[in-house]
Amino acid sequence: MALKKLSPYSKNNTDQDRIILFWSNVKKTKSCWIWTGCIDPTGYGKFGFNHKSVRVHRFVWQLVYGPIPKDKQINHHCDNRRCCNPKHLYVGTQKDNVRDQLRRGRRNQRGELNNSVKLNENTVRLIKKHIVRGVKQDIIAEKFNIARTTVSAISTGRSWSWV
Numbered sequence: 001m002a003l004k005k006l007s008p009y010s011k012n013n014t015d016q017d018r019i020i021l022f023w024s025n026v027k028k029t030k031s032c033w034i035w036t037g038c039i040d041p042t043g044y045g046k047f048g049f050n051h052k053s054v055r056v057h058r059f060v061w062q063l064v065y066g067p068i069p070k071d072k073q074i075n076h077h078c079d080n081r082r083c084c085n086p087k088h089l090y091v092g093t094q095k096d097n098v099r100d101q102l103r104r105g106r107r108n109q110r111g112e113l114n115n116s117v118k119l120n121e122n123t124v125r126l127i128k129k130h131i132v133r134g135v136k137q138d139i140i141a142e143k144f145n146i147a148r149t150t151v152s153a154i155s156t157g158r159s160w161s162w163v
């Protein structure tokens with residue numbers, strides 16, 4: 001079959017073509033799928049679709065899971081606004097988003113950054129391996145220089161459950 005070359009500027013593009021063009025702007029890594037196109041001033045990826053500017057993570061959500069419920073928003077588990085890995089997205093509210101950030105340790109109750117922000121998915125995967133092997137939580141905490149409560153939260157799936 002002959003593949004036609006798509007131009008983002010062609011007026012004859014079908015929705016299907018636009019979706020193909022859309023994915024050509026996404027760089028998939030093992031964890032996050034990074035949008036490499038335009039970024040809006042708030043740090044979210046944006047894309048023009050049917051003469052409307054759409055936010056990339058919301059667009060992917062709708063492609064994969066369907067309509068976004070009214071009065072809900074699409075949040076990131078991974079905290080990476082340019083990411084559009086459907087597995088890293090969830091329907092929530094603004095409140096959920098803040099709570100999720102707190103849980104991840106991005107901010108503590110006073111809104112300050114704290115230590116656990118240095119965790120990333122690779123580290124968490126490693127921590128989970130230790131947990132599975134039955135290594136004691138305080139030993140894991142010490143080894144990774146994180147709070148024991150963080151290890152416990154990972155262990156029970158209260159945080160980083162998607163890793």
Ligand SMILES: [Zn+2]
Nearest residue numbers: 032078083088
């Ligand atoms: Zn992600």
